[in-house]
Amino acid sequence: MRKNLLYIEDNKEIGAWVSEDLTERGYHVIWLTSGEGAIGHMESADLVILDIMLPGLDGFSIGQRLKKEFPKTPILLLSARTSIDDKLQGLHFADDYVTKPFHPDELAARVEVLLRRFGKISPPLIQLAHISIHLDQNLIVDSRLNVEIILTAKQFQIFTYLLRHPNQILTKEQIYEAVWGSPYMEGDKTLMVHIRHLREKIEKNPSQPQIIETIRGIGYRVKQ
Numbered sequence: 001m002r003k004n005l006l007y008i009e010d011n012k013e014i015g016a017w018v019s020e021d022l023t024e025r026g027y028h029v030i031w032l033t034s035g036e037g038a039i040g041h042m043e044s045a046d047l048v049i050l051d052i053m054l055p056g057l058d059g060f061s062i063g064q065r066l067k068k069e070f071p072k073t074p075i076l077l078l079s080a081r082t083s084i085d086d087k088l089q090g091l092h093f094a095d096d097y098v099t100k101p102f103h104p105d106e107l108a109a110r111v112e113v114l115l116r117r118f119g120k121i122s123p124p125l126i127q128l129a130h131i132s133i134h135l136d137q138n139l140i141v142d143s144r145l146n147v148e149i150i151l152t153a154k155q156f157q158i159f160t161y162l163l164r165h166p167n168q169i170l171t172k173e174q175i176y177e178a179v180w181g182s183p184y185m186e187g188d189k190t191l192m193v194h195i196r197h198l199r200e201k202i203e204k205n206p207s208q209p210q211i212i213e214t215i216r217g218i219g220y221r222v223k224q
Helices: 012-024 059-069 084-090 104-117 153-163 172-180 190-202
Strands: 004-008 028-032 047-051 075-079 096-099 125-128 131-134 139-142 212-215 219-222
Touching: 004 012, 012 028, 012 104, 047 059, 047 104, 059 075, 059 084, 075 084, 075 104, 096 104, 153 172, 153 190, 153 219, 172 190, 172 219, 190 212
Parallel strands: 004 028, 004 047, 047 075, 075 096
Antiparallel strands: 125 131, 131 139, 212 219
């Protein structure tokens, strides 16, 4: 069942791409350009994404009112302000705070964490071939032997990044920049080496991988 996100953002450009991205990730997004009428959507909202800089009442005032009337609905604040005072003021009522500019993967991850923390979604269990992935526990199990598969931190980050984009072909540049946080340099073999070692741990036959596919000349994909 799709989760309902109430998104309050007056910037048309930012609002459009965030709404589109979250919709593509399977959420139903109600986008408002001001806090007017927000209270009427709260009964059906599973989570609120709230920008601080709004026309009329600012995000602090709106968020405090929403939280007071619907304390069990998580609120995620967005702001271009970086001062610690603003963050502390926001966190008096909000459940998380993201500073602009942000990557859509970061926003989606924080939304998922809040939905899980507030019991809006069940912890995900992914079954791929012979392995079970318990994302809430950072646990991967070989179901043939019922033993845990131990990955390094980088291997786990690569694998979970692929899992968060099921059936999507991800370029080497996308994966590298998401995991290492720095630009990919053409010819760098670091990602390829990590993928090889990852396959040695999770694939039945690493030379003929069934879980992490290589898309020649582009990158990799995990099919679900």
